[in-house]
Amino acid sequence: xxxxxxxxxxxxxxxxxxxxxxxxxxxxxxxxxxxxxxxxxxxxxxxxxxxxxxxxxxxxxxxxxxxxxxxxxxxxxxxxxxxxxxxxxxxxxxxxxxxxxxxxxxxxxxxxxxxxxxxxxxxxxxxxxxxxxxxxxxxxxxxxxxxxxxxxxxxxxxxxxxxxxxxxxxxxxxxxxxxxxxxxxxxxxxxxxxxxxxxxxxxxxxxxxxxxxxxxxxxxxxxxxxxxxxxxxxxxxxxxxxxxxxxxxxxxxx
Numbered sequence: 001x002x003x004x005x006x007x008x009x010x011x012x013x014x015x016x017x018x019x020x021x022x023x024x025x026x027x028x029x030x031x032x033x034x035x036x037x038x039x040x041x042x043x044x045x046x047x048x049x050x051x052x053x054x055x056x057x058x059x060x061x062x063x064x065x066x067x068x069x070x071x072x073x074x075x076x077x078x079x080x081x082x083x084x085x086x087x088x089x090x091x092x093x094x095x096x097x098x099x100x101x102x103x104x105x106x107x108x109x110x111x112x113x114x115x116x117x118x119x120x121x122x123x124x125x126x127x128x129x130x131x132x133x134x135x136x137x138x139x140x141x142x143x144x145x146x147x148x149x150x151x152x153x154x155x156x157x158x159x160x161x162x163x164x165x166x167x168x169x170x171x172x173x174x175x176x177x178x179x180x181x182x183x184x185x186x187x188x189x190x191x192x193x194x195x196x197x198x199x200x201x202x203x204x205x206x207x208x209x210x211x212x213x214x215x216x217x218x219x220x221x222x223x224x225x226x227x228x229x230x231x232x233x234x235x236x237x238x239x240x241x242x243x244x245x246x247x248x249x250x251x252x253x254x
Contacts, residue, residue, distance in 0.1 A: 032055065032058075138181040
């Protein structure tokens with residue numbers, strides 16, 4: 001990894017958990033490139049907040065569900081690294097971007113399934129592959145999974161299946177990228193108060209209370225709980241953690 005200020009690339013970094021990750025990493029001394037799918041103003045607001053912390057940041061448009069655009073995105077990223085940082089590599093990749101689909105197994109459509117595959121599995125697989133030449137040796141990758149890959153709640157069969165696949169992919173990446181000293185881990189959030197899935201955990205009092213009652217620490221997770229976990233995983237003291245699934249759920253369903 002470079003001896004200069006580390007640069008982290010966070011997909012889906014303009015809102016929700018990704019926004020918290022970006023701000024927490026900046027707080028811990030990292031520069032940030034974040035991607036957004038459609039809301040440029042939202043992304044630029046995060047860049048401005050990072051800049052106010054004294055760190056450098058940039059926002060790039062990317063739809064992780066469209067693998068055909070990844071080569072062009074990599075070219076754009078090369079230009080940003082060169083122009084903003086006079087660098088040709090970045091240090092940390094966080095595959096965070098995603099959507100939620102709530103549908104019982106019997107009612108899940110092929111279109112819903114395909115969208116989840118394209119965003120959560122194919123997207124993370126081929127974006128990481130495309131960006132490998134730009135990741136510094138000794139860098140790190142964190143793939144975002146979900147507590148739903150460990151425990152089962154009706155309505156999330158397809159979504160959780162994608163996250164289970166991501167957890168397997170993490171171990172393979174750790175093995176194959178080991179010669180480059182790139183550590184690869186999974187972070188699996190529990191239920192968090194964001195707008196994810198229509199904001200059900202945040203906005204539905206009954207759901208919020210149920211989750212809190214099933215969590216050892218007695219509350220629902222907040223975005224900064226996950227942002228802080230990412231900052232911990234990408235800190236200089238965590239480099240020996242590799243090929244692990246780390247759950248940030250407050251002890252949900254234990």
